[in-house]
Amino acid sequence: MxxxxxxxxxxxxxxxxxxxxxxxxxxxxxxxxxxxxxxxxPSFRIYVGNLPWEVDNGRLEQVFSEHGKVIDARVVYDRETGRSRGFGFVTMASETEVNDAIAALDGQVRALGIV
Incomplete structure (x- = not known):
């Protein structure tokens, strides 16, 4: 510059x-x-583990958007196989939304609609 x-x-x-x-x-x-x-x-990023293999970025964003504004939602994939590694990250717009999402979704596999 x-x-x-x-x-x-x-x-x-x-x-x-x-x-x-x-x-x-x-x-x-x-x-x-x-x-x-x-x-x-400040980062309002959430680690999401033990994801069902079928969950993709769109589904992860959809589920978390019910608890606030989602800035980014990413499932981590294996570079060689292209298969989900079973975890991802969601970035919310505020700390309050992070806390609300964690309170509502922690341990809730059914919220992902894949049971």
Whole structure:
């Protein structure tokens, strides 16, 4: 970037930008030898384990959206086989929504509609 303002705008625009299913981490570069400056935003990410093999991203998002605004929902797949690894992550819009979703869904396989 040619100015500090452009760099700050780039960080703002592309931090957590979804690129090919992965959220980018974008920070300003620090001069050599100085510690990196990281901008940490609160994350409202939930680990979801023991998922039935049939659950995909859409179903995971659908179930959690009943408990708040879902920013992202991803089932983790094996790179070689393409099969679900049985877990995923859901990012909600707020801490309250995270807590509500956990309270409602923890241990609830039936909520996924695959029993």
């Amino acid at each position: 040619s100015t500090v303002e452009e760099a700050e705008k780039g960080v703002e625009m592309f931090s957590r930008y979804d690129l090919g299913g992965r959220l980018l981490t974008v920070n300003k570069a620090a001069p050599r030898g100085s510690p990196p400056q990281r901008v940490f935003e």
